[in-house]
Amino acid sequence: MDMKVDKKLGLKERYALMTRDLAWETTYQPMDKVFPQVTYEGIKIHDWNAWEDPFRLTMDAYWKYQAEKERKLYAILDAFNQNNGHLSVTDARYINVLKLFLGSTPPLELMAARGFTNVGRHMVGAGPRVACLMQAVDEYRHFQTQVHSISNYNKYYNGMNEFAHQQSRMWYLSDGKSFFDDAITAGPFEFMVAIGFAFEYVLTNILFVPFISGAAYNGDMAAMTVGFSAQSDEARHMTLGLECIKFMLEQDPDNLPIVQRWIDKWTWRGTRKLASVGMMMDYMLPKRIMSFKEAWEMYFEQNGAALFNDLARYGVKVPKCFVQTVAEKEHVTHQSWIGFYMKPDSTPFHTWIPEKDELDWLSEKYPNTFDKYYRPVLEHFDAQEKSGNRFNNKTAPMNCQVCISTIKFNDPDDPMKTLIRSKTYKGEKFHFCSLHCEEIFDAEPEKYIQAYISSHQVLQGNCAPEGVDTTAPDFEPGAHIAAYWRLDKAATGDFNGSEDQANFAAWRRQATSN
């Protein structure tokens, strides 16, 4: 130890000693057996050392920063819970945002944690391994802080109680589940494009910003803090996703068509998933931040275009679905909300017809579509509801074989027509919500025929709760579906007249009276 070392070892060199210098080429076991996942997708990597670390955090610094954030976050959550913070939200309809968003998101964060652990195990380079593992534990963080933040709401409001049970059973949650199941069952590089790039980079802002600002606008300090705190990790996740794309593209020109296909696929799959986030912005936040259309223009059309401009030097093109998403942005949220409203027995959150001033807001934000197509429908449902004839659609929905969403979106060329595409594969008929989903199917039919589609499962008698004899002669498929879901009757149907509405009003009166 005679050598004098420059104390100011460069940050990059120091970080290399802390990460990639730890790794070695295995010889007792061949590298391709130790890292069996990195070749079969066809991505060619010649030099793992060319990976540019997107951020340079050693574990000691990671623990320190993250602990500071956790301390603050839980202090705010505790205070919020102690002070009945839930009573300061704008009105009780807002809580349905939490039921929808926080009821469906934590299970997906958990899948992200699992997926990044797998990629973190299986990437050959130490640089990407470390970055992916760090994201894996971050995703455990998001998953758990979200569960902890809904925990308190669950004590006072209906519909969040069975989110864990419902994550794999509830019809409308299977689109999100299929999204992450699809990513995690793909190889590590596709996972990185799916989650690291398309989800965390291209779509993350439109997923989280409306939710976080929505929480802030509507007086929900707890959800806002959880969201903001997670966003501070997202900055790292975004740079990782982008670096991964660049790394693949720089390594070999043959990677481009594969990566492009994944970008097309995952941007579209993500877009489909976002319809419900948009619906939350347009219909569910009592105090609105901006319309989904505006958010889409800002975060996807403008920021996304800038990103793809930047990637053009690698030969990457704007995702194929770009044009269709632009055409759909004035429709999807209305179709989604109406779709949910029409099924009052099938969701653990409430729906309602917007108030007059809210309908006016929608007319103003959607001048091309709302008055023409959707306002009349909503007003018609409203009149029916008021005359005691509330619409209730009991027919089984048709689902897209790829994105699993209920087929309800219009033909891009004809807003009055629901688009449905069908094809027969190996003697079986499959349906798609769009050309994009059909193309995804065509690229990997053997994967997508496996999809779990709950409406089919019900008809096949597979959705009976524990303890029901499905072989009994009087067994009726579908009769037990609410029990299979553990769907609490009090959590379903109209907000007006609900237990949530009554409780919130009574508690708030109590807390504000002198």
Added chain:
Amino acid sequence: MQLDLRTISIKPLRQTFGHLARRMGADKPASRYIEGTMDLQPVENFHYRPSWDPDFDIFDPRRTAIVMKDWYALKDPRQFFYGAWVLARARMQDAAEADFALVEERGLAAAYPEAGKAVVRSVLLPLRHLAWGANINDSFIGAHGYGIAISQAATYAAMDQLGIAQYLTRLALAFSDIEALAAAKSAWLEAPLWQGLRRYVEDLMVTGDWFEVLVAQNVVLDGLLYPLVYDRLADALDASHGPVVSLLTRFQSEWAGENAKWLDAVIKVAAADSPENAEKLAAWVGQWRARALEAVAPVAEAAFGAEGAAVLAEIAEDLSRRLTKAGLSLGASA
């Protein structure tokens, strides 16, 4: 909107989520560990089979020979959900920071006797690669384990091992000795002293049963190596050369003690679940411990000279006691 809310007490409709009330047998408040852990991993209705392993489901209990009636019985007695884990590590990190600062301020590393430095170079520094190997193996458990109880704990352990590899790197830097890192790396790759250990962790990198990896890597190997190096050797070095190495490796020795509590709880519960489990676990311990002892022996000798074998035998005895207490019946040879 700022509302002035009077503090009122409201009777909650329920105390916890349905899945937890059913698990606990009563609707009562659950801890944040329980809320963030129990029964949340999907178990059914998966959409697709993994393209990288189509014989299994995305989450599949058949990835190990161990069978559990309840995978969430493998609870972590430290109750580490993410927040508790980072808080615990940040506290240890704080202490380590102060230790490194003290060593630097007082010039303790520069003044450290050459005989001590030689041991640091030859025995401690190559271990950063071993910790990296442990990180790979623990992330495998995190990626394929069943139930969040075990998979989150293994993932945190993987990060801990990465942290340990980095603390060892910092130790070399504290001694201003970058060249020693390169020498330690070639020793890891080529010197006979390290080949048994390198083969051991590389073989675990291709072992498919994640529970077996947990036993071989965390229970057996760490159970021998950490006490050997971070307790016994650190003490010996302190005694002869002053308390520098134990300061700069305090994280590791504290961590190993804490981690052992988690592992003992896991082994105990898994073994108690069925005689088949207990038998399987004992067989794995027997098989991997024989290999680990052989692999660690030259390291013990490098650290303690002729006494190495005796020191290692004592540590092996301690490990046997730990595992017997956890409910494994280890044969005389094991």
